Amino acid sequence: MRRFSERLNLTDVIMFIIGALILLLVVVGSAATLYAGKYTTRQWLDLVVFGVALGSIYALIALGYTLVYGILRMINFAHSEVFMAGPFTAYFLADAMGKSGFLDQNLFVGLLIIFAVSMTVSTIVAILLERIAYRPLRFAPRLVPLITAIGASFFLQYFFRGLYGPNIKVYPEIAFLKNVIRIGDLNIQYLQVLVIAAAALMMIGLQIFIQRSRTGKAMRAVAEDKQTAALMGIDIDQIIVITFVIGGALAGAAGVLYALMFKQVNFIMGFIPGIKAFTAAVLGGIGNVPGAMVGGMFLGIIESIGPTLFLDGLNVPAPQQLKDAIAFTLLVLVLIFRPSGILGEKLAQKKA
Amino acid sequence: MAMLEVNDIHSYYGNIHALKGISLTVDKGEIVTLIGANGAGKTTTLKTISGLLHPRHGAIMLEGERIDGLPPHQIVMRGIGQAPEGRKIFGALTVLENLEMGAYARNDTAAIARDLDFVFALFPRLQERRSQLGGTLSGGEQQMLAMGRALMAHPRVLMLDEPSMGLAPVLVEAIFETIRKLNKEGTTILLIEQNAAKALQVASRGYVIETGQIVLQDSAENLRKSEKVRKAYLGEA
Ligand SMILES: Nc1ncnc2c1ncn2[C@@H]1O[C@H](COP(=O)(O)OP(=O)(O)O)[C@@H](O)[C@H]1O
Ligand SMILES: [Mg+2]
Numbered sequence: 232m233r234r235f236s237e238r239l240n241l242t243d244v245i246m247f248i249i250g251a252l253i254l255l256l257v258v259v260g261s262a263a264t265l266y267a268g269k270y271t272t273r274q275w276l277d278l279v280v281f282g283v284a285l286g287s288i289y290a291l292i293a294l295g296y297t298l299v300y301g302i303l304r305m306i307n308f309a310h311s312e313v314f315m316a317g318p319f320t321a322y323f324l325a326d327a328m329g330k331s332g333f334l335d336q337n338l339f340v341g342l343l344i345i346f347a348v349s350m351t352v353s354t355i356v357a358i359l360l361e362r363i364a365y366r367p368l369r370f371a372p373r374l375v376p377l378i379t380a381i382g383a384s385f386f387l388q389y390f391f392r393g394l395y396g397p398n399i400k401v402y403p404e405i406a407f408l409k410n411v412i413r414i415g416d417l418n419i420q421y422l423q424v425l426v427i428a429a430a431a432l433m434m435i436g437l438q439i440f441i442q443r444s445r446t447g448k449a450m451r452a453v454a455e456d457k458q459t460a461a462l463m464g465i466d467i468d469q470i471i472v473i474t475f476v477i478g479g480a481l482a483g484a485a486g487v488l489y490a491l492m493f494k495q496v497n498f499i500m501g502f503i504p505g506i507k508a509f510t511a512a513v514l515g516g517i518g519n520v521p522g523a524m525v526g527g528m529f530l531g532i533i534e535s536i537g538p539t540l541f542l543d544g545l546n547v548p549a550p551q552q553l554k555d556a557i558a559f560t561l562l563v564l565v566l567i568f569r570p571s572g573i574l575g576e577k578l579a580q581k582k583a
Numbered sequence: 584m585a586m587l588e589v590n591d592i593h594s595y596y597g598n599i600h601a602l603k604g605i606s607l608t609v610d611k612g613e614i615v616t617l618i619g620a621n622g623a624g625k626t627t628t629l630k631t632i633s634g635l636l637h638p639r640h641g642a643i644m645l646e647g648e649r650i651d652g653l654p655p656h657q658i659v660m661r662g663i664g665q666a667p668e669g670r671k672i673f674g675a676l677t678v679l680e681n682l683e684m685g686a687y688a689r690n691d692t693a694a695i696a697r698d699l700d701f702v703f704a705l706f707p708r709l710q711e712r713r714s715q716l717g718g719t720l721s722g723g724e725q726q727m728l729a730m731g732r733a734l735m736a737h738p739r740v741l742m743l744d745e746p747s748m749g750l751a752p753v754l755v756e757a758i759f760e761t762i763r764k765l766n767k768e769g770t771t772i773l774l775i776e777q778n779a780a781k782a783l784q785v786a787s788r789g790y791v792i793e794t795g796q797i798v799l800q801d802s803a804e805n806l807r808k809s810e811k812v813r814k815a816y817l818g819e820a
Contacts, residue, residue: 451680455673464656466656
């Protein structure tokens with residue numbers, strides 16, 4: 232009895248109560264919403280499809296956080312700006328191609344060009360970031376590169392603001408992508424198909440690369456033990472650069488998908504999706520590649536159906552406006568109750 | 584010309600002066616052993632040779648070419664392979680992937696395949712467990728994997744850091760047998776051991792290191808007879 236009370240401190244108790252209350256709220260809210268039956272199956276499916284599309288984008292960005300963390304044990308907080316740089320730059324091309332009608336006539340080629348430009352720009356930013364901001368600090372205490380990352384994040388935001396201006400720019404509407412596939416109660420826009428399929432392809436490709444290729448195996452070896460990896464003849468610096476390249480390219484692709492879905496781009500467009508993707512990475516267990524994919528999907532779906540499912544039944548006004556609050560509550564809860572994430576990260580615990 | 588020549592190296596961990604002028608040579612086809620107590624600087628010597636640590640003073644030559652100052656991956660490419668202290672198996676990689684990492688610096692596919700066959704013939708256990716994760720192997724199997732992995736680099740000099748550490752006597756015997764066999768087939772070996780008795784049985788020459796300095800060097804036979812070695816390292820009265 233005495234040992235039990237000694238182990239329980241006040242913070243734990245309060246945290247547990249908060250956690251339990253939130254869980255209760257979610258359960259009661261969901262039950263009330265479903266009981267009221269205000270929403271049709273079709274509406275729920277719409278939300279799920281939207282959530283999967285959004286989650287795919289989060290997953291792509293989250294991979295950048297998780298890959299870099301896996302190799303450098305560092306959160307690259309400037310990754311949100313890597314995500315912004317590509318689509319913000321590619322906007323000018325997209326806009327020109329949209330206005331000239333090229334994009335509607337040659338959609339495939341047009342999109343390919345936009346993706347190529349965005350991915351290239353994001354990749355270059357990621358490479359420069361590693362080279363200039365992180366590499367000189369490789370052996371500094373862990374807090375130092377973290378602070379540098381935040382500084383680099385602001386630098387990049389205002390650099391691109393200076394370059395392209397402070398205004399919101401609007402990606403062209405692509406009529407073809409607004410078509411809808413209907414299967415029973417399930418409605419999927421072509422755009423959503425594009426987002427989900429493109430993300431899935433990239434993630435499958437990445438997984439094969441990491442599991443099968445020589446470089447992928449070396450990445451896993453470096454993630455586990457840099458010194459020993461060096462003794463194998465692996466060039467650690469090169470593997471680190473490759474990691475940033477992959478993260479940058481995925482973020483650049485995610486950026487275009489995001490811009491096609493939400494239309495608007497500007498210099499701070501990376502901020503919210505960046506934190507969301509970081510949340511997704513933490514959810515899945517930072518450093519864990521499949522975890523980032525699962526975490527992204529999970530967060531996208533929760534964010535999409537959560538407000539309606541959890542809050543509508545409780546008569547919360549305008550629940551959709553609380554989607555970010557839900558996402559970040561989730562982040563805080565995960566950090567408190569399960570910091571190793573849903574899938575956990577075996578390596579981090581061993582190394583920490 | 585010596586295969587490997589270490590000339591008066593000084594290495595530091597921050598301000599700690601860990602190696603205070605180590606010199607040693609390993610000739611082609613030899614087994615040379617470096618023995619010494621825990622904390623004497625044996626591992627540090629290997630780390631310095633392999634480039635994980637750069638000496639502040641002194642030179643390291645591989646067949647006459649200076650290698651100190653090069654990054655570790657280039658030193659590996661030039662032919663220095665190492666089974667590090669504590670084995671350092673990649674636990675999340677399979678046995679086969681661990682071996683593939685050993686050959687990472689090479690691109691002579693056919694020769695790599697031959698070396699893989701060689702390693703599997705040397706350690707049939709590894710072949711049986713090729714798709715198992717490294718982390719699930721027993722200590723003895725991990726040591727075999729660490730040695731096999733180093734051999735996959737087809738090194739000109741193979742450095743082994745306490746390969747018998749923590750192993751049951753039968754396994755220790757097997758590991759030393761393998762070392763002898765490898766050497767017979769032409770591999771040059773720099774062997775680090777706390778088990779001085781065993782090391783001096785397989786080696787042709789030896790060095791004794793104490794607090795970062797070589798205090799004795801001679802043929803293995805003479806070292807076995809030396810009073811100092813017998814008292815301090817062979818546990819004889
Ligand atoms: N990473 C390190 N940082 C600081 N000191 C170290 C480190 N590694 C080893 N040392 C010190 O260097 C000396 C030599 O260590 P080491 O080469 O590991 O000895 P050995 O392999 O002979 O047991 C010891 O005094 C040890 O405490
Ligand atoms: Mg040692």
